[in-house]
Amino acid sequence: MQNVTLIGIDLGKHAFHLHGQDKAGKAVFRRKVSRKQLFEFFATFQACTVVMEACAGAHYMARKLVAFGHDVKLISPQFVRPFVKSNKNDFVDAEAICEAASRPSMRFVTSKTESQQTLSALHRVRDALVKDKVRTTNQMHGFLLEFGVALPVGNAVVTRLPALLAEHSLPPRIIAILERLHAHLKYLAEQIDEVEKELNRQLADDAIAQRLLTIPGVGPITASLLSSELGDGKQYRCGRDFAAAVGLVPRQYSTGGRSNLLGISKRGDRNVRRLLVQCAHAFMLHLHSYSGAVADWVRSMLARRHSNVVTCALANKFARIAWAIASRDAVFELRT
Incomplete structure (x- = not known):
């Protein structure tokens, strides 16, 4: 199998399906392996291009295969789906990944480092705790x-519950339920504080996140999430x-030479988009205290x-600024 140049992997939890092909695109082999067999196979196989869908476990697998000397690429699953031929199975999926x-114009996903994945996991845990807290309240x-x-x-309800229970004659059983929910609410608040402290500790060691904090309206939560995703x-x-990938641009449905722009596309990570919009809201709320080109642009936009x-336009601008800061090792400066 010296002529194999491209291998597609259909990732699974325990079983992995491989499709190898040569430079001309002709299939050379198909193989089903376990996780242990997969590592053994690539540890001894010649260096080639390995392609996977960007799904659960893909970033870890990419780091492992890069350590073996392979060139690893990740593709968004939505770009693989059109290449699935006829009936779907795991080998057909692996072949579609290669296809x-x-x-030549395919877009790939950059694999994340361990630090980025850990930061992303912390944000997902915090979001789950916040949702649980709101639901309980x-x-x-x-x-x-x-x-x-x-x-x-x-x-x-959190601060006044003991006084409320004393003021109103409620059934003992509902009082017990409310006290149990109140205890759960305090536990969630403590867990959120612990997660945010851990985020701040990781933020202190992240140079990119520290530069992102110079953007007006951007706080530690947004800066750390942008650093992990960007x-x-x-x-x-x-x-x-980057702004288009986040979904802060209009959806387009144009034909016959006529441009038709709809609402924002809402593509990509909705948490990043939500936080950027919140940063824009915070900036506009305190617009009177800001000066410079960005503040003047917002004032002129609000006039018409x-x-x-x-808000969406400013969030789009913040996304572009964040990309410039991350890619050019720069900081944001309020220019007049």
Whole structure:
């Protein structure tokens, strides 16, 4: 199999399906292996290009195969799907991966480092804890409202629960349920604080994230998430490409030479997009305290466009600035 130049891997949890082909695109071998056999196979195989879908376990596998001397590429699954022929099975998927990787205009995903994956995992844990906290708070509000206790929106139920239970004559069993939920709420708040402290510790050792903090409106959470998802930014040709990948550009449905732009596309990581939009909201909320070219641009936009449109446009600009900072080893400066 000296003529094998490209191998596609259909990743699985325990079984992996390989499709190898030569320079002309002719199939040379197909093989099903276990995880241990996969590492043994590539440890002794000649250096070649290995392609996988960017899915669970792909970044770890990419790091392992790069250590064996192979050139590893990751493809977004949405770009592989059109190349699946007829009926679908694991070997056909591996062949489709090779076919997609053979396209000269194919776009690939940059594999993440261990640090980036750890940072991304921390953010996912924090998001899950925050959602659980909001859900628990809403549940307590709902239970109290069922018994005639109406509270304002927010965390008043957390701070005022002991006083509320003393003021209102509620059934003992509902009191026990509320106290159990209150204890769970305090546990979630403690866990969120611990995760944020760990994020801040990792942020202190991340040079890219420290530079991203110079963007007005961007805080530690957004900076660390951008650092884990963007990296050095070399996988994007320009800041416009990164903003498009995040989904902060209009969807296009144009034909016959007529351009038709719709709402923002909402592609890519929705957490990055959500945080960039929140940063734009924070910047606009304190616009009176900012000066410089960006602030003047926002003021001129607000004079003729709706604030929601300006928010998305500013989030797009922040995405481009973040790419420039990460890829050019620069910091943001407020220019007048």
